[in-house]
Amino acid sequence: MATDSVRSMELAQWQAHQAGEDRRRRFLRSLPAYVLLGTFSASAILTFIWALIMSLRPNRELFTYGAWALPKVWAWQNYVDAWRQMRVGRYFLNTVLYSGVGTIGAVIIAACTAYVLARVKFRGRNLIYYLFLISLMIPGYLALVPRYFLMRNIGLVDTYVVIFLLAWTGGLSFNMFLLINFFETLPTELEEAAFIDGGNAWWIFWRVMFPLARPGIATIAIFTFMGQWNEFMIPLIYLRDPAKYPLALGLQILSFNATYSATHTKLFAGMIIFMVPILVMYLILKDRITEGLTVGAIKG
Amino acid sequence: MLQKELRKLIWPFLVPSLILYLVIGLWPNIEAFYWALTDYDGIAPRQTYVGLRNFQYMMNDDRWWGAVSNTLYFAVGTVFTLLPFGLLFAVLIMSVRRGHGFFKTTVYFPSILSLVIVAFLWVFILDPTIGLLNEALKALGLVDPLKRLLGVTALNWLGHPKLAKPSIIVVQLWSALGFYALLFMAGLAKIPAEMYDAAKIDGAAGWSLFRHVTWPLLFPTTQTVLLLLIINGLQTFTLIYALGGGGISPLTQVMATYIYRTAFTDRRFGYATALAALLMVIVMAFTLASRELTKREVVQY
Numbered sequence: 001m002a003t004d005s006v007r008s009m010e011l012a013q014w015q016a017h018q019a020g021e022d023r024r025r026r027f028l029r030s031l032p033a034y035v036l037l038g039t040f041s042a043s044a045i046l047t048f049i050w051a052l053i054m055s056l057r058p059n060r061e062l063f064t065y066g067a068w069a070l071p072k073v074w075a076w077q078n079y080v081d082a083w084r085q086m087r088v089g090r091y092f093l094n095t096v097l098y099s100g101v102g103t104i105g106a107v108i109i110a111a112c113t114a115y116v117l118a119r120v121k122f123r124g125r126n127l128i129y130y131l132f133l134i135s136l137m138i139p140g141y142l143a144l145v146p147r148y149f150l151m152r153n154i155g156l157v158d159t160y161v162v163i164f165l166l167a168w169t170g171g172l173s174f175n176m177f178l179l180i181n182f183f184e185t186l187p188t189e190l191e192e193a194a195f196i197d198g199g200n201a202w203w204i205f206w207r208v209m210f211p212l213a214r215p216g217i218a219t220i221a222i223f224t225f226m227g228q229w230n231e232f233m234i235p236l237i238y239l240r241d242p243a244k245y246p247l248a249l250g251l252q253i254l255s256f257n258a259t260y261s262a263t264h265t266k267l268f269a270g271m272i273i274f275m276v277p278i279l280v281m282y283l284i285l286k287d288r289i290t291e292g293l294t295v296g297a298i299k300g
Numbered sequence: 301m302l303q304k305e306l307r308k309l310i311w312p313f314l315v316p317s318l319i320l321y322l323v324i325g326l327w328p329n330i331e332a333f334y335w336a337l338t339d340y341d342g343i344a345p346r347q348t349y350v351g352l353r354n355f356q357y358m359m360n361d362d363r364w365w366g367a368v369s370n371t372l373y374f375a376v377g378t379v380f381t382l383l384p385f386g387l388l389f390a391v392l393i394m395s396v397r398r399g400h401g402f403f404k405t406t407v408y409f410p411s412i413l414s415l416v417i418v419a420f421l422w423v424f425i426l427d428p429t430i431g432l433l434n435e436a437l438k439a440l441g442l443v444d445p446l447k448r449l450l451g452v453t454a455l456n457w458l459g460h461p462k463l464a465k466p467s468i469i470v471v472q473l474w475s476a477l478g479f480y481a482l483l484f485m486a487g488l489a490k491i492p493a494e495m496y497d498a499a500k501i502d503g504a505a506g507w508s509l510f511r512h513v514t515w516p517l518l519f520p521t522t523q524t525v526l527l528l529l530i531i532n533g534l535q536t537f538t539l540i541y542a543l544g545g546g547g548i549s550p551l552t553q554v555m556a557t558y559i560y561r562t563a564f565t566d567r568r569f570g571y572a573t574a575l576a577a578l579l580m581v582i583v584m585a586f587t588l589a590s591r592e593l594t595k596r597e598v599v600q601y
Contacts, residue, residue: 003387026397033392037399040389041406043474046419049411050432054424067424067432102553109320112313120306128318135325139535139583141559141576141586143328145569146335149342150328169324173315201308230414232538237564248416256545264424271417282412286405289412293479 102167375533386480419542487521
């Protein structure tokens with residue numbers, strides 16, 4: 001009896017030892033993976049922390065103590081100066097406006113178009129479907145000049161409207177094809193039931209189908225918003241008046257001018273203001289973003 | 301009956317967006333083929349038709365061919381860095397037992413940033429006098445050995461003819477790695493676990509498991525990633541423009557920035573459109589070539 005329990009204890013110890021050995025071996029084998037992943041993750045996090053620290057240093061410290069030093073004086077004033085003097089506040093509000101109106105419009109237009117093409121049968125539907133498909137195959141630069149003159153001729157250069165219009169039409173085909181696929185997964189019985197209950201077409205779409213398509217619509221909305229928030233080329237081409245610049249364009253021009261005026265650390269403050277809303281959004285919606293990305297990117 | 305009711309949606313839902321799309325989205329592309337045959341400074345009342353002269357001029361435009369060759373360098377460079385590293389990071393993130401979510405979140409983080417921010421940060425990291433990198437190298441006493449190793453007189457990362465292009469590829473790698481790793485992860489997640497179990501029973505492990513199970517089953521994803529890398533690489537604009545600050549040196553000029561500059565700085569709108577037409581041909585040629593070259597039996601499972 002006694003020897004038995006001793007033996008089973010020894011066995012348990014031996015098993016525990018083996019398990020520990022296994023764990024150690026597994027750890028050693030995955031060590032290179034952790035080192036590599038850790039290095040890259042650290043480069044991402046530390047770059048952000050470094051930018052945060054830079055944004056809180058007085059500009060003259062940058063040249064006396066170099067890029068690695070911590071602030072001797074914490075210059076919270078950088079954010080105030082960036083927001084007011086450097087017009088980052090203005091750029092921020094413009095960016096909110098462009099991203100907000102751009103995203104809402106783009107989503108509604110894509111959803112309405114997609115629904116009709118997915119569910120309504122009429123002559124010429126296939127033709128229209130293929131017309132929308134064409135623009136997915138043409139690189140964007142071909143129409144650069146003709147589109148600019150189209151906008152210039154109707155007097156839209158340097159207006160808010162041109163930014164909205166290009167946000168609504170820019171990703172239209174792509175968003176629409178994603179949503180067509182989404183609508184096609186929903187059963188037609190839903191519409192039939194809503195119709196029998198006396199719903200008209202308008203009601204069927206807004207009250208039944210649009211809410212059901214919410215997961216697809218949310219994905220499109222998130223990616224359109226992030227794309228619009230960071231959009232650079234369209235404002236660069238179409239806007240003249242600095243009061244209308246979004247953050248991406250305003251800060252790019254400021255950073256170019258900073259070579260001559262000593263405002264580097266204030267610019268870091270501006271860049272932090274630029275990136276924080278997207279960062280917060282990313283941290284809140286990260287699962288949806290990382291999943292949606294793969295739906296969006298695999299377009300064949 | 302339902303169809304008759306739903307048809308009421310054609311006018312309010314489809315027609316406005318179709319008109320917007322045809323006028324703003326599609327028509328300028330068609331008009332571009334005429335623009336490419338004209339000369340226009342943006343001031344004269346209308347364009348002058350010049351036939352194929354823009355294309356003749358293009359043949360002798362050394363700065364354009366410099367931009368074409370830089371673009372190809374960047375596109376090939378990103379394919380050979382982002383494809384293997386994207387795949388490697390995807391496999392590693394999938395294989396680690398702890399911190400899976402943390403690594404996924406932080407590796408993708410640089411990809412959510414505006415390229416304007418990425419360029420701004422890296423200009424400060426790579427600055428020859430006050431940059432993070434050179435200060436660190438100085439502190440470690442590595443400046444002179446590195447200069448000798450690279451055969452340069454100064455570690456001017458973005459300005460030296462030998463260093464500028466590789467440096468930009470590193471910046472691109474940092475900024476896009478997370479995006480491509482995530483694409484590969486989605487592909488890896490689709491491979492059924494039974495495939496691995498079956499292969500393990502047959503004695504496959506480690507490299508042979510990757511070589512004979514993961515790689516063939518992941519191939520459709522690899523094809524997509526390759527295509528995206530080529531298409532995005534050939535049309536890269538914002539990063540190069542923002543890294544260049546005010547003016548882009550011929551060292552790093554790419555097709556898209558040269559087209560932009562020809563149109564909106566030099567005000568040669570017809571010529572810029574001719575260049576854009578050639579860019580389109582190049583993109584389509586590479587798209588077809590990558591499809592052809594990677595064409596093979598798709599493994600069914």
